[in-house]
Amino acid sequence: MYCLRRNVYSTSELAQILNISEFKAKRYLKDLECLFEEESIENIHNKINKVPKIIEKLRKKQSFTPEERQMYVILKFLKADIINLSQISEEIGVTRRTLTNDLNELKEILEKFHLEIKNLTRYGIILEGKESDKRSFFNLYLIKISIEQKYLPKAFDGIFQKFQELKKEYNVYNIVKEMLTFMNIQDNTFAFLNLELKSYISILRKEYQDFSTDIKIEEVEEDRKFREFLKKTKLYTNFEINLIIETSRKQYKGNLMNLYPEKTIEAEKLIRFIGESTKTDIKITKELLARIMLIIIVRDYKIEFNINEFYIFNNAIGKAYLIPYKKISELLKEYFEEIDSFDLASLAMTFLTNIYLDNQNKIEKVKDIAIVYNFLHRDMIIDLCEDIGLKRDEQMYKLISTFDFEEYLMKNNPKVVIAFEDIDFSKYNIEDRLVEFNFPITKYDKLKLKPFLENI
Incomplete structure (x- = not known):
């Protein structure tokens, strides 16, 4: 799980993250050798994704990272201003001193919200500050936890069950x-x-x-x-x-360009950089500028508060798409000092879509298709639908947010459910009509729809 964040860790770093000895870290790595035959972390991630049960097994066994321990304590503060660290240390299997050290690392972020954690003799620790600041602080961390939910230890599942x-x-x-x-x-x-x-x-x-x-x-x-x-x-x-x-x-409701003038300049520079590097004349339209700006704004927010979002790259595609996609990805990595795999894929596909506007595949008109999305921009989803041959016609498909999907299924029975993101559909029992794509989408990907659609 932790290797999805970067490619290189020392055994001592992993031992510290997992709160185990270096000897145990080496032994566990030996047990996982079957996953490390591939040449990169992306390939390992792809391999794990082919067998979803592996992730669930890992979540049951994985220990808390220092950051996850911090988030777990913050969730306890959500329900009570005074909490007992000794009880929490027993719940997650670490010492009270370890938790105290973890919370010391939160000082800088807490100061941004004018908050402070203090000790109360014989009672525990208390989160001090204005209630409005506490709620803003909790909102930030719940967004972070919601985005990273799939990769968190099982102990976090309780809070999401409570939300339901x-x-x-x-x-x-x-x-x-x-x-x-x-x-x-x-x-x-x-x-x-x-x-x-x-x-x-x-x-x-x-x-x-x-x-x-x-x-x-x-x-x-x-x-x-x-x-x-x-x-x-x-x-x-x-x-x-x-x-x-x-x-x-x-x-x-505000105009992005007026709200974030500095991000407008940054987005324009990025578009020109990609255009010059790929020798492509990319027109800077308001629509393209807004899409790039949204990704950059969210990226900066995630970096500031160390929010990680992963995306699995689709290697099973033709070279005609793979080569330019990887070229743009490398250019983006060169341009940004830090960018996670989700933002990298979103930006790369946005530029690739603009470069290959005429690369559209045709499929006979169909109905009863639900396109389920999480954090992708609606315009990008529509672009991706066109890449697999679904025309911009509401009679062909419905765009359904993950937050609406449960309610949607109660009233509708879609013939096909399509997703372009790594979404957990396990509780819906729709495996027989689920088609998942990883972008960049190519003409070969439309074959995935063949068993479900007529007249392809």
Whole structure:
């Protein structure tokens, strides 16, 4: 799991991460030799992905990294301001001193939120600071945990199960969908995730309120109906109501170029760099600029708070696509000092799509197809659909967010379910109609649809 983050680790580093001796680290590596016959970490990741049960077995056995131990303690603070480190140390099999050292590493991030962890003799440790700052801090870490969920130890599954219970009990799904309607946002997974997590935090922290959450609500006429709706839910404090409305007004409805002028310049430089390096005339349109900017903004956010997102590269493709894709990937690695595999793949495919606009395959018109997505941009998903021959016609397929998929299946019975991301579908029992693609998509990939579609 940890090798997915970089290619080289020393046995002493792995021993420290896993909280075991170097001898045990070497022994475990010996047991995993069957995975290390490949030449790169990407190939190992691909090999693991072919047998999903391997990941589940690894999750049951894997120990906590220092960062994961920090996240686990933070989740405990989500439900109570005072917690007992001795109890937590027993739960995850490390010493109290180890946890104390881990939390010392959090000091810099805590300071950004004006928070501090202090010892209380005979009671445990307490998270001190304004409640509004605590909720902002929790929101950040819940986003991080949600993105990295698939690769976290099994002990984290409990919090996601709790969220599912809260989702049903408090009708969170429908409330968030209604909020997105007020915001005039149809499909934005990051917006949905952010609002959903804010809802869970508000529910779990209901007993913990202070002057920072009991503030005056900003009375702006254009937001009156939205404001009244949020009050009516009785889920949110005045702090959340102001924050949600302000975020909607500035972040989701605002013009990206005006909101982030420095990112606009960075995106333009990147486009020119790729164009010159590939000897391609890439037109800097508003649409392309916005797509590149979104990826860069999210990338910078993930780097600042050490959020890791992985993407599995599709090696089973023709050289006509593989060579230019890898060339662009190498150029992006050269351009950025740090970029994770998901952002690398997103940017590479965005540029490749612009270079090969005419590379479209045709498939006879079909219906009853659900395209399920997580964090990919909608426009990119539509581009990918065209690459496998699905035309831009709502009669052919429906774009369904992962947050909507469970609800969608209750009312619909799609003939084919297509995904372009590494999404866990295990609980839906749709293996017989699931088709998963890894981009870059090529003309060869459309053959995966043949068993499910007519007139191909």
